[in-house]
Amino acid sequence: MLFTSVQFLIFVFVALVLYYTLPKKCQWIVLLVANVYFYLQAGFYGAIFMAITMLTSYFAALIMDYYKIVGERTIKLSKVEVTRDEKKKIKADVKRKSKVILVIALLINFGALGVLKYSNLFITSFTNFSPVNFILPMGISFYTFQTMGYIVDVYRGSVISEKNFFKYALFVSFFPQLVQGPISKFTMLSKTLYAEHDFSWDVIESGLMRIIWGYFKKMIIADRASVGLATLISDFTTYKGAYSLLGIAIYAVQLYADFTGGIDITIGVAELFGITLPENFKQPFFSKSLAEYWRRWHITLCTWFKDYVFYPISTSKRVIHQGKWLKEHVSEGLGKRFPMYLATLTVWFVTGMWHGAKWNFIVWGLLNGIIMLLSQELSGVYKKVDSKLGLKKTKIYGLFEIIRTTILVAVLQMLDYHKNIADAARMFVSIFTSANYGQVFGGGLFNIGLSVYDYVVLLVGIIVIYIVSYLGRNESLRVRLKSKPYAVRFILCLAMLVCILIFGSYGIGYEQSQFIYNQF
Amino acid sequence: MKKKLSWYRIFFRVIALILIPTLVIGVLQRILTPKYVSSIPEGSMIAEYYDSPKNTDVLILGDCEVYENISNVAMYQNYGVTSYTRGSSEQLIWQSYYLLEDTLQYQKPKVVILNVLALSEAEAKSEAYNRMTLDGMRWSKSKRASYEESKTSKENLLSYYFPILRYHSRWSELSSEDFKYAFEKKPLVTSNGYLMQVGVRPVTTVPKTMPLSDYDFSQRNMDYLDKIRQLCEDHGAQLLLMKAPSIFPHWYDEWDAQVVDYAKAHNITYLNMVKDAEKIGIDYSKDTFDYGQHLNVDGSEKVAKYLGEILKTKYNVEDRRNDPTYSTYWNDLSKRYDEEKAAKTKAWESSNAK
Numbered sequence: 001m002l003f004t005s006v007q008f009l010i011f012v013f014v015a016l017v018l019y020y021t022l023p024k025k026c027q028w029i030v031l032l033v034a035n036v037y038f039y040l041q042a043g044f045y046g047a048i049f050m051a052i053t054m055l056t057s058y059f060a061a062l063i064m065d066y067y068k069i070v071g072e073r074t075i076k077l078s079k080v081e082v083t084r085d086e087k088k089k090i091k092a093d094v095k096r097k098s099k100v101i102l103v104i105a106l107l108i109n110f111g112a113l114g115v116l117k118y119s120n121l122f123i124t125s126f127t128n129f130s131p132v133n134f135i136l137p138m139g140i141s142f143y144t145f146q147t148m149g150y151i152v153d154v155y156r157g158s159v160i161s162e163k164n165f166f167k168y169a170l171f172v173s174f175f176p177q178l179v180q181g182p183i184s185k186f187t188m189l190s191k192t193l194y195a196e197h198d199f200s201w202d203v204i205e206s207g208l209m210r211i212i213w214g215y216f217k218k219m220i221i222a223d224r225a226s227v228g229l230a231t232l233i234s235d236f237t238t239y240k241g242a243y244s245l246l247g248i249a250i251y252a253v254q255l256y257a258d259f260t261g262g263i264d265i266t267i268g269v270a271e272l273f274g275i276t277l278p279e280n281f282k283q284p285f286f287s288k289s290l291a292e293y294w295r296r297w298h299i300t301l302c303t304w305f306k307d308y309v310f311y312p313i314s315t316s317k318r319v320i321h322q323g324k325w326l327k328e329h330v331s332e333g334l335g336k337r338f339p340m341y342l343a344t345l346t347v348w349f350v351t352g353m354w355h356g357a358k359w360n361f362i363v364w365g366l367l368n369g370i371i372m373l374l375s376q377e378l379s380g381v382y383k384k385v386d387s388k389l390g391l392k393k394t395k396i397y398g399l400f401e402i403i404r405t406t407i408l409v410a411v412l413q414m415l416d417y418h419k420n421i422a423d424a425a426r427m428f429v430s431i432f433t434s435a436n437y438g439q440v441f442g443g444g445l446f447n448i449g450l451s452v453y454d455y456v457v458l459l460v461g462i463i464v465i466y467i468v469s470y471l472g473r474n475e476s477l478r479v480r481l482k483s484k485p486y487a488v489r490f491i492l493c494l495a496m497l498v499c500i501l502i503f504g505s506y507g508i509g510y511e512q513s514q515f516i517y518n519q520f
Numbered sequence: 521m522k523k524k525l526s527w528y529r530i531f532f533r534v535i536a537l538i539l540i541p542t543l544v545i546g547v548l549q550r551i552l553t554p555k556y557v558s559s560i561p562e563g564s565m566i567a568e569y570y571d572s573p574k575n576t577d578v579l580i581l582g583d584c585e586v587y588e589n590i591s592n593v594a595m596y597q598n599y600g601v602t603s604y605t606r607g608s609s610e611q612l613i614w615q616s617y618y619l620l621e622d623t624l625q626y627q628k629p630k631v632v633i634l635n636v637l638a639l640s641e642a643e644a645k646s647e648a649y650n651r652m653t654l655d656g657m658r659w660s661k662s663k664r665a666s667y668e669e670s671k672t673s674k675e676n677l678l679s680y681y682f683p684i685l686r687y688h689s690r691w692s693e694l695s696s697e698d699f700k701y702a703f704e705k706k707p708l709v710t711s712n713g714y715l716m717q718v719g720v721r722p723v724t725t726v727p728k729t730m731p732l733s734d735y736d737f738s739q740r741n742m743d744y745l746d747k748i749r750q751l752c753e754d755h756g757a758q759l760l761l762m763k764a765p766s767i768f769p770h771w772y773d774e775w776d777a778q779v780v781d782y783a784k785a786h787n788i789t790y791l792n793m794v795k796d797a798e799k800i801g802i803d804y805s806k807d808t809f810d811y812g813q814h815l816n817v818d819g820s821e822k823v824a825k826y827l828g829e830i831l832k833t834k835y836n837v838e839d840r841r842n843d844p845t846y847s848t849y850w851n852d853l854s855k856r857y858d859e860e861k862a863a864k865t866k867a868w869e870s871s872n873a874k
Contacts, residue, residue, distance in 0.1 A: 006678060453692035486533065494541055502548065502688045508647055508674050509689060
């Protein structure tokens with residue numbers, strides 16, 4: 001069920017009516033039923049995988065908590081005074097047994113994700129066998145990461161396992177975030193998900209505003225831009241040079257509008273039910289460096305990697321020990337940096353893998369990691385150059401940094417939409433070697449499925465997004481609008497709706513499209 | 521603490537919430553929906569019927585082979601036979617059925633003429649053609665059923681209720697006509713369903729006829745033909761089957777035989793004007809405006825005379841020329857028709873002279 005379909009709107013409306021009319025204690029049950037219905041629309045096959053994830057993670061968490069309780073009881077109920085060493089031993093035993101359960105659960109779930117998502121990458125790269133036609137269950141990357149985060153938190157003791165399986169199932173399958181996240185933490189989501197919510201016009205209005213804004217981005221900008229990009233990547237011999245440059249710009253706009261628009265719809269729909277989901281973006285294209293960009297883009301995924309990959313690696317005893325060895329035997333600097341280098345490169349290797357089972361994504365991920373490490377290493381040099389050239393941190397310089405980061409991000413994204421690394425590289429080189437700029441900007445840009453009107457809509461849309469982002473730097477525009485008269489809010493929403501209705505890419509002549517991040 | 525809203529504020533908010541968007545979207549919908557006046561007038565034809573007197577003795581159903589090949593006014597002028605053509609581009613047989621059902625809500629024709637070319641079309645092929653037939657119909661069970669039977673994979677019912685969902689992308693091609701006729705009544709594009717075409721593009725070559733793998737009309741089409749016959753019987757109307765004169769698309773003998781058999785079995789008259797073209801007086805070097813596919817106004821007047829004679833003698837359709845209930849309307853229509861013919865012919869001749 002596409003977010004941009006009428007069925008989805010009807011589905012949300014019906015769920016909402018039931019949610020607020022049935023007794024409050026039934027609200028979470030309404031949501032669970034809605035989740036089941038929503039997920040089954042994508043097929044029964046996917047539901048099996050989700051059920052496996054639910055069951056394994058649910059029982060793994062329960063068992064780990066059980067070990068913990070048994071260990072604590074043993075210490076408490078022991079008639080004889082338990083020595084410190086004995087306490088340590090009991091705790092270590094609990095941890096060892098929990099670790100076995102954790103590893104089994106991680107292996108099953110990441111194993112399933114790996115087999116379904118990555119088999120073909122390895123089959124086609126390292127064997128002569130033909131690829132296997134696996135159907136990827138909807139949202140598998142998102143719910144797998146969310147549930148694995150949960151069991152790691154239970155293992156660490158920062159979360160107490162959920163005892164009610166159906167409530168837990170609700171956490172795993174909450175329908176708005178199944179398509180493209182955000183990836184929520186149990187501690188945060190469970191509080192709002194299981195709570196009873198009163199109907200409030202303010203909440204509904206706020207949710208609707210967010211949804212409308214999401215549709216504005218998705219249907220007017222992203223889906224319109226996608227038509228141009230599809231043409232540009234359909235024929236590399238024709239669409240090179242200036243076209244390639246145009247493709248970089250179009251994809252950057254498309255991806256931003258598609259993903260942030262989708263998340264706006266997700267968060268807005270959740271808000272209608274009184275549920276707060278974590279924010280996934282914070283004006284990413286106002287970033288002055290790549291590292292800052294990744295603190296503002298897909299925040300929940302980056303946080304996940306930081307919590308469950310970066311820190312465990314960089315603080316692991318073995319890695320620290322290896323760092324020490326390097327310090328003693330190779331160089332002090334390398335030894336000092338080794339844990340951070342290793343953790344960073346691993347995170348970006350896995351981030352690349354997460355985005356897709358293609359070498360493009362792995363290279364894209366590693367390039368991001370390497371550029372960030374290089375930038376960190378060269379920060380001293382930058383400072384020296386800046387002071388020698390007399391460059392001050394002025395607003396203009398800040399703007400230069402923003403543009404530089406935007407270009408860097410957009411160029412790296414070439415690896416997203418090109419078929420393979422060679423194509424992406426060839427197209428990048430063609431920007432400097434092809435002499436078709438006159439032809440493209442003299443009218444060729446209107447031959448890629450986008451008319452002059454489409455460009456105008458895209459341009460105006462981008463300006464609107466920019467203004468909204470700029471005004472919402474410190475406080476979201478929705479919050480600021482709350483203090484404005486009802487008529488102002490109403491007219492704004494109506495104007496947005498009318499824009500979507502007229503300029504939206506839907507109906508005959510347009511292909512309804514899923515969100516880009518749904519494929520990840 | 522937040523101030524609680526008074527009941528009248530809530531009331532006005534709710535009213536504004538419903539009324540203003542409805543109004544805004546309604547206005548936009550009127551502007552964005554195609555007007556079909558100066559370009560693609562075929563899109564206006566089905567809706568035009570509702571503005572006619574709805575008292576004709578003859579109803580003609582079918583595709584372009586009826587709305588371009590039979591001049592209703594010529595039929596009246598020569599025989600006093602009053603008729604209305606509810607024709608539309610690529611009208612499918614079930615669409616003819618539902619248009620008949622729709623028309624019977626407003627009038628009781630004595631004779632229903634059905635062009636049989638549609639029997640050879642098994643499926644709806646084009647959303648655009650569906651739109652031209654369905655958009656103009658008033659909402660009724662017949663329209664809904666016709667939509668269900670006709671819809672292509674990309675169509676959805678909601679866009680028929682709210683045409684803005686279909687035509688929203690026309691914002692970049694709006695013309696002054698779209699604004700002018702958004703609220704103003706559109707001029708008539710037909711004369712009782714007849715779309716006048718002038719000029720001559722004679723038949724020079726006859727396209728090669730390709731053999732078909734299967735000549736049988738689909739069961740669904742034959743079922744709808746049965747339903748049309750039954751509906752006519754139920755409403756006391758006589759059914760007359762016809763195949764309009766044309767050079768192409770080719771009317772296969774195998775198709776013709778099936779219609780002949782059907783007509784015989786049900787005691788219905790079937791006029792194959794492809795065969796009778798000579799008898800009618802059709803001269804494909806003068807009477808066609810598109811190389812033999814459709815007739816121009818001269819050709820359509822010949823067909824009208826031919827049909828008028830049959831309707832008068834065989835079906836006893838009354839001569840209404842001296843009936844004051846009809847004559848005022850038909851005389852006005854005749855006048856408009858003659859003026860249109862003169863103006864279009866002049867325009868054609870001057871464009872041809874260049």
